[in-house]
Amino acid sequence: MKYMKLGTKPDTFYTEEATRSVLSDVPSDLIIQINNTKYLLHKFPLLLKCGLLQRLCSDSPSSSPASGASPSSPLILPDFPGGEAAFELCAKFCYNISITLSAHNFLPALSAASYLLMTDSISRPNFLPKLHTFFLSFILPNWKDSVVTLASSSSTSPPFSDPTIIRPLIDSIVSKILTPASQVTWSFTYSRRISNSSTPKDWWTEDIAELDLNHFRTIVSCLKSSGGLPPALIGEALHVYSVKNLPDPNGMVELRGKERRVLEAVASMIPIEDGAVSGGFLMRLLKIGILVGASTSVRAELVRRAGRQLDEVSVGDLVFYVREGVVDIGVVEAVVESFLEGFRRRRAVEKDERERMRRVAKVFDEYLGFVAGDREMTVEKFVELSTLLPEVAREEHDGLYRAIDTFLEEHQDLSKADKKRLCQMIDCRKLSPEARSQAIANDRLPLRTLVQLLFVEQERMAGTREFRGSPTAHQTVEGEDHRRRRAEEMTERGRPSTGKKGEGSGSKPEHKGRGEVDVEKKKKVEKRLG
Template structure:
């Protein structure tokens, strides 16, 4: 009778207080039947999904309940049997696990409090064994639904599992779940250190390669959308830029991760170009042939004008790659110019211009298509103007440098005249003063100067005889 009374009380409170959350019912059941067997948990009444949606993420379990893991697992099994939504069960698991292990929380280390693992006086080995048992237990009670647990929480759980050496079966299960939700992962959680003694890199790049390949296999089966594949491509490019700074990262591993995605996954190759440039900066001893093989991953046709301009001035890239980028950019500009010219030349032909019935009919563009094309043309013109301004600025700088070099090589020196020649000039100046009343010989021609010099040297007797 007492058992039936408790059941009626819970049902009445459930019907009267529709705003009660799942956490409140779960805590109330724990307070009433904490010392009972797992069979008593069948008195729990599941609510409708609309009421479950009110579950607050700020609800926390008390410490006394946290320490009793066995009772939590048993109670969670009873909740699953009652058909509670998988995402709510996942919320309970994530809160419980984050309270037990601060490493599984999304908070910073300064905000994470002490738990039973840090306060325990046991040695480090025993603490790690306890963490391993806890992680394996959490992985075992995860809901089978794929999107019931956040991807970032699964990544943190996998990091802890690798750190404490969890069995490979549990790690494979976590990798399988993460690969299904890889498009929801963040770069902060994906940058995972390597805990293997045989791995020479700082980051676990092999793990990311396995996750990406599994995700691509799901995409090839049609289980994922194109938007998810684009997100994963952007995430991989950002991860490559972070991992490229590792001096121990081999070229083969870098190329394997960069080529793990299909060609249609990347709309632009700017992120991939930045990652390769970072790798070449950190690995200056890469040979010329290896640079060529690394740059084959980039499709120059998918580079934006900004990236193409940077690549054209990049000394770390091979000359052939730079020429290919320039030719590709020139081809794109010519194509857009031809396209814009054909757009504004008109899409209709009148009968007087030969557009009779024998010609193929042309489709008239809609107003929306014309506006979209005009916007694209305007953007292209702005990009071309910006490139032209940059080229002009570079040309001005080059001219200034050339002028500075000429000024340093050709300096004027003072011209020292011989004494005899200066005396001759003084005589010529005197003649100029007597004849014309002006000083200087710069205004006379060489023949005039020679005539005056001859006249100056002629004796008087010759003048009389000649006259």
């Protein structure tokens, strides 16, 4: 950070009963009021440097109090830019009292000096030219100073908007961002871990996250139009800015219009290229957009973009809370539908598309397991959710089985018909040996499903592959005559053992190899069948 010192005298301003005075042997002959603070000062040093005070004090005493005043009544300067602190910098410059300029107080001082007409045409040297020199020589060439100065423009009262200052600041920031990372020699803010000693490509993102939304948007627009940065870097800047300026969607209490403006602006700045931002970031924006009441068009675009990158999200990204403990599944349905629409448009037979679908199915089944624990979730809605994905999406049904088992555990008052409806979605052939072994011993599953599990396990043990399709449990038991007869035969045989060979558990030899059916589990199932 750069500084400039002006003046040589020590600071002799002091406060007494809400009045600021300067220590001097000469009595005060000028009272100036800024907001609620009065200043007891002297005409000679101030009028020598300030064109506005010259004009006001030369007016007739009979004019309005705001124009001129006698020594006993204050000269009121309403809406003084920068307030008392900025005025005091100007007053101290007039008294040749030492002051220090920096990026933090530059704009308030500039606003005040411009208001007071402290130009070289009034007196040479004057404050306004000194400030311009400081701006050109110290602020513009330096990264931190430029960012801090631009950030302070929105906090001054009123906000500073002079284009002769703001535009050069933006241009300076943009040019430094476009500088190759290997040539960056200035300091910057970067709280994330750097894997090596080289400058990270996104070194600039945290600093510009401190800017006002309008200035941030202008800079991003300039960077995008320049074509000098990859879309992913623009996306990273948007991510850092949103984390800084938007609250956690899972912990929001009081929402203001500011959040909506920031959300809609960030959403509009996302580069059109896929992968410019992550799928998780898109889902986060969508959550916040729903909570802050973003426009329908913004939410629809976020749903579309999130659907295109659904294979990148985690189960936590899919959880949308309407209020505490209440999950909104409608948004997830919309995102999944958007993903499927794009999947159907693309060549679904391509290997990478199949892999994307596999990742979506895995995460979606984890999400089903999460919502299955909701006591308010109905069978109809759970089945509707579970069947959103096409049959080809799931190469294995372990995740779906675990979700259904969670639903059965949390909804223990289900009818047999509802249990059957849920479990007929499981393709027993698509269960891993571990999941199938666990399911065989699961007391919550209906008998038909257990019979089918045993049949598939015995078929695997025997090394037979009579049917190589991917039928569901419902189809394999009821939809094919041959397998129905086998299942019914097993059901008839599944009575409690009488001790005779061939009854109850049958006369199959006991096996203990990997993936084989445990005899004790078989006996437990056969007991239930009886």
